[in-house]
Amino acid sequence: MAGKGNLLLGVLAGFIVHLLLGGPLPVIGDFIAGLVAGYIAVGAGRGAIAGFLAGMLGGIILAFALSLLVALLAPYIPFLAPYISLLQASLALLVLILSAKGAVIGLIGGLIGGLLAARK
Numbered sequence: 001m002a003g004k005g006n007l008l009l010g011v012l013a014g015f016i017v018h019l020l021l022g023g024p025l026p027v028i029g030d031f032i033a034g035l036v037a038g039y040i041a042v043g044a045g046r047g048a049i050a051g052f053l054a055g056m057l058g059g060i061i062l063a064f065a066l067s068l069l070v071a072l073l074a075p076y077i078p079f080l081a082p083y084i085s086l087l088q089a090s091l092a093l094l095v096l097i098l099s100a101k102g103a104v105i106g107l108i109g110g111l112i113g114g115l116l117a118a119r120k
């Protein structure tokens with residue numbers, strides 16, 4: 001059996017691949033990111049965790065960036081001022097749903113990638 005891989009490196013690599021491929025290839029990009037994370041983490045359990053965390057990390061950073069963007073643009077769009085909190089809550093819910101999708105697909109990819117790396 002192969003030695004233990006680096007879980008943190010797997011999460012970071014999966015996150016970077018998720019950022020690069022998650023937009024242009026919505027489902028396949030999440031799967032490939034999980035596959036990369038799991039392959040680096042080595043092992044089914046570690047790969048699944050790495051893929052899941054890579055998908056969730058992308059969603060958390062996206063939620064933070066969108067909330068910051070709305071907060072920064074709010075003073076320049078005065079007619080939206082009463083609806084800013086509703087807009088931020090709606091964006092947060094949307095990002096939560098999308099990050100959960102990315103995390104679950106990343107988990108599946110990480111499981112497969114971890115198994116492939118363990119068989120080497």
